[in-house]
Amino acid sequence: MLSPAILIPAIINGLLIGAIYALIALGLTLIYGVLHIINFAHGALLSAALFAAFFAFRLLGLDPYVSVFLLAPAFFTLGYVLQRFIIGPASHGDDRNMLLVTLGLAVIIENALLYAFRADTRTIDVPYAFQTINLGFTFLAVPRVVGFCAVFAVAFALWVIMTFTDTGRAIRAVAKEKLGAQLAGIDVAHVYAVTFGLGTACVAIAACLLIPTYYVNPRVGDAFVLVAFTIVVLGGMGSVPGALVGALLIGVAESLSGLFLGESLGQIGIFLIFIVVLLVRPSGLFGARA
Amino acid sequence: MDTDPLLAVSDLHAGYGETEVLHGVDLAVGKGEIVAVLGSNGVGKSTLNRTISGVLRAKRGSIRFAGHAIEQEKPPKIVMRGLIHVPEGRCVFPNLSVRDNLDLGSYRRARDHRQQNRDGVFGIFPRLAERQSQSAGSLSGGEQQMLAIGRGLMAEPILLILDEPSLGLSPLLVEELFALIQRINQQGIALLLVEQNVVQSLEVAHRAYILENGSVVLNGASDQLRSDPNLKRAYLGL
Numbered sequence: 001m002l003s004p005a006i007l008i009p010a011i012i013n014g015l016l017i018g019a020i021y022a023l024i025a026l027g028l029t030l031i032y033g034v035l036h037i038i039n040f041a042h043g044a045l046l047s048a049a050l051f052a053a054f055f056a057f058r059l060l061g062l063d064p065y066v067s068v069f070l071l072a073p074a075f076f077t078l079g080y081v082l083q084r085f086i087i088g089p090a091s092h093g094d095d096r097n098m099l100l101v102t103l104g105l106a107v108i109i110e111n112a113l114l115y116a117f118r119a120d121t122r123t124i125d126v127p128y129a130f131q132t133i134n135l136g137f138t139f140l141a142v143p144r145v146v147g148f149c150a151v152f153a154v155a156f157a158l159w160v161i162m163t164f165t166d167t168g169r170a171i172r173a174v175a176k177e178k179l180g181a182q183l184a185g186i187d188v189a190h191v192y193a194v195t196f197g198l199g200t201a202c203v204a205i206a207a208c209l210l211i212p213t214y215y216v217n218p219r220v221g222d223a224f225v226l227v228a229f230t231i232v233v234l235g236g237m238g239s240v241p242g243a244l245v246g247a248l249l250i251g252v253a254e255s256l257s258g259l260f261l262g263e264s265l266g267q268i269g270i271f272l273i274f275i276v277v278l279l280v281r282p283s284g285l286f287g288a289r290a
Numbered sequence: 291m292d293t294d295p296l297l298a299v300s301d302l303h304a305g306y307g308e309t310e311v312l313h314g315v316d317l318a319v320g321k322g323e324i325v326a327v328l329g330s331n332g333v334g335k336s337t338l339n340r341t342i343s344g345v346l347r348a349k350r351g352s353i354r355f356a357g358h359a360i361e362q363e364k365p366p367k368i369v370m371r372g373l374i375h376v377p378e379g380r381c382v383f384p385n386l387s388v389r390d391n392l393d394l395g396s397y398r399r400a401r402d403h404r405q406q407n408r409d410g411v412f413g414i415f416p417r418l419a420e421r422q423s424q425s426a427g428s429l430s431g432g433e434q435q436m437l438a439i440g441r442g443l444m445a446e447p448i449l450l451i452l453d454e455p456s457l458g459l460s461p462l463l464v465e466e467l468f469a470l471i472q473r474i475n476q477q478g479i480a481l482l483l484v485e486q487n488v489v490q491s492l493e494v495a496h497r498a499y500i501l502e503n504g505s506v507v508l509n510g511a512s513d514q515l516r517s518d519p520n521l522k523r524a525y526l527g528l
Contacts, residue, residue, distance in 0.1 A: 166397055169390050173383040180381030182345055184441060185369030185398025 009138035010259045011252055016144035018251020019151040020206055024224050025231040025243040026155065027202030033238030034175040034195040036095060040102040041082075042228070044109035045200055046221030049075055049207030051113060054216050057124045064126070065146065068208035072201045079200025084193035113218035121217045129212050147209040154205055155244060158198070162240075171195055175238070227254075227267075230274050236287025246285060249273065294357075296321045296480050297342070297373070297449055302351035302361075304341040310349065311337040313504045319449060319482050324475050326495035326512070327484045328525065334504040335484045336378055339453050342482075343375035344368045356448065369398045372448035378457065378484075380438040384427025388418055391426050391437055395444025403446065411440040414470070432463045443474070450474065451482045456490070468494050488525040492516050500525075 024046065031039045049071060056067035082105065091097035132139035162168035173181045174191045182188055206224075214220075231250050235242025250270050257269025277285065295318040305311040311334045319325045329335055340346040342353055344365040353361040355373050383391050392411055396404045412419035415436045421429065426437055435455055442450055452471070456464045468490050475481055475494075485491040492498060492512045500508040500521065508521060515521055 166394070166401075169386060169394055170397060172385055173394055176385045177381050177383050179345065179377060180383060180438075181394075182365045183343060183369070183375045183377055183381065184394050185366045185445065186394070187364075187366045 005137060006259065007256075010255045012138065012140065013144070014252030014255030015248050016140070016148050016251070017255060018248040019148040020209055021224070021227055021231055021251055022244050022247030023151045023154060023202050023206040023209070024228040025235070025247050026158070026240065027199035027206075028225070028228050029232045029235065029238055029240060029243040030158075030202070031196055031199040032232060033240075034171055035098060035192055037099045037102065038229070039196070039199065040099065041105040041109060042102075042199070042203065043221035043225035044106040044113075045075070045079070046203045046207060046224055047113055047216070047218055048109055048221075049204040050211055050214075050216035050220060051117060051218075052204070053208045053211040054122055054124060057126075057211070064124075064208040064211045068150075068205055071204040071208060075204035076197040076201040078197075080193045080197035082200075083196035084189060087196070088189055088192060110218055117218065119217060119219075121215045121220075123215045124211060126212045141213070143209070143212045150205065150209055154202065155240075158240070161198075167191075167194060227270060230270060234274055234277050234284055236284030239284070239286040242284055242286030295319060296323075296356060297482070298352075298354045299338075299342065300352050302338070302341060302353065303349040304337055304346055304351075305349065306337075306346070311504050312341070314351065315501070315504070315506055317499055317506065317509075319480050322475070322478055322480050323497065324471065324481045324483060324495045326491040326498040327482065327501055328486070328488050328491060328498055329501035330486060333501045335501055336453060337504075338501070339375055339377070339451050339482075339484055342451065343373065345375075366398055369445060372399065372446065373451070374442045374445050374447035374449070375451040376438045376442040376453060376455065378453040380431075380434045382426040382429075382434050382437050382441070384425065386426055387423050388426055388429070388437060389422040391441055392418075392444050395441035398445065400444065400446040404444070407444050407446065411443055414443075414473070415440055431458050432460070435459060435463075435467070439470070439474075447479055449480045449482060451484065453484045454486065455483075456485060456487045464490065488521075 028039060028042050031037070052071055053064050053067055056062040056071065057064060087098050087101045087105065090101045128142050131142040133142060133145060162172060170181065170186045170191050171194065174186060174188055178188060227250060231243055231246040234250065235246030250273065253269040253273045254266045258266030261268060297319040299315055299317040302312055302315040303310055315338060317327070327335055327338065337346065341348050344360065344363055348361045351361070352359060355371055358371065360368055360371065383394065392408050393404060396407065400407060417433060418436055418440055421433070426434065429437060439452070439455065456467055459467060464487065471481060471483065471494050483491055483495060492515060495512050497511050498509065498515050499506050508515065508518065
């Protein structure tokens with residue numbers, strides 16, 4: 001058996017990685033909870049956001065932790081416009097069609113990135129990329145700690161929006177009772193677009209937290225979104241606490257199975273946990289029972 | 291009837307997809323009036339409501355409210371004009387608290403008077419005040435109906451459409467409901483009451499329309515309709 005000296009750092013690292021997954025999953029589950037569709041463009045938008053953060057650093061010299069304050073609103077706007085003027089109208093009033101439109105959008109975005117930037121993998125150099133915090137028994141990578149804190153700040157901000165603002169209440173109302181919401185004067189198309197915008201802003205924030213230690217290429221988002229989708233199902237479709245808890249669980253599972261089975265088999269742990277949870281609780285950890 | 295009615299529906303055709311449900315309905319509601327639309331299940335009552343409130347688009351005909359043509363307008367605009375529709379089946383937000391449900395009633399209109407109107411609604415429905423932090427999904431059917439009406443009142447309606455409000459309520463609650471309808475009307479709010487409950491609706495309404503197969507077959511003052519031999523036979527079982 002491995003000693004706690006190895007196990008505990010692995011768990012902590014898993015939690016730190018899980019937080020970034022949580023942010024991507026949060027966007028996905030938010031959109032699913034309100035629009036009732038899987039956003040297939042989520043991965044492509046993450047790739048696009050990583051490119052945006054990359055070029056903000058290379059061309060404008062903006063540190064990702066600074067450019068996040070520009071990219072989050074920019075991607076909120078992008079998501080809003082995509083939903084309001086492309087996905088929504090193209091689905092002609094049938095919500096199920098939106099799923100197909102997001103799939104088409106994913107193909108377009110990925111290929112546009114491929115055309116513009118080729119398949120090259122790019123990285124940025126920031127001074128704090130390899131800085132660590134010494135806890136005595138282990139070292140924590142600074143970018144991961146920043147990421148972890150930022151994710152919980154974002155989750156808290158989302159909770160405040162959802163609970164205390166009329167826009168947040170309207171989003172929750174539309175999620176469960178569309179006709180009632182319309183008759184209360186809530187513009188459903190606007191609420192859909194705001195929700196899609198919030199989900200896209202989550203992706204942009206995740207990109208800025210990832211880029212200091214990660215790389216970018218036109219397909220990089222897909223790997224994350226596969227994990228994020230697993231988390232969304234694991235936590236319960238549309239459940240925000242489910243996404244957070246599920247993501248941390250998945251992060252730890254990945255880290256531990258990496259430790260026991262070797263780095264290249266790390267993701268096996270994710271899917272093992274996934275299968276077990278679905279066998280025992282098909283609606284997910286926080287999902288409403290059917 | 292007023293020479294310039296608050297709501298004037300004329301030659302309204304509407305339906306779902308290719309299917310036409312309403313075949314040229316004419317109807318009017320005067321300021322401060324209670325008007326009932328009566329008919330059994332499936333004659334187009336809910337279609338009529340949904341078309342008036344803009345959820346469904348009219349295929350033909352016109353809807354005028356307070357002097358404006360509204361048949362091309364969307365629900366948020368229509369709500370802003372003060373035409374509020376409380377739908378059949380209540381459609382409260384089950385995942386939101388009672389208080390948040392009410393507050394969303396003033397999402398589009400009368401937001402500045404939110405607190406004061408909420409207190410007003412709690413005055414009418416003390417039960418909602420007791421349960422204001424409970425989720426709406428945990429309320430009984432009767433309480434949900436109160437909440438749906440309360441949410442409608444939060445927007446300071448000029449015309450309130452109530453779609454089958456008595457559906458699924460106990461006889462005692464139905465009595466209370468019809469008393470409430472008169473109380474709302476006394477505040478100067480016009481009501482369009484869409485009901486299957488013919489006897490009680492005719493007691494509170496000033497005038498009524500009888501809808502059959504998507505057309506108005508009979509209309510007039512409530513007193514007059516109550517003694518109409520055809521209506522008696524068809525709806526009152528006399």
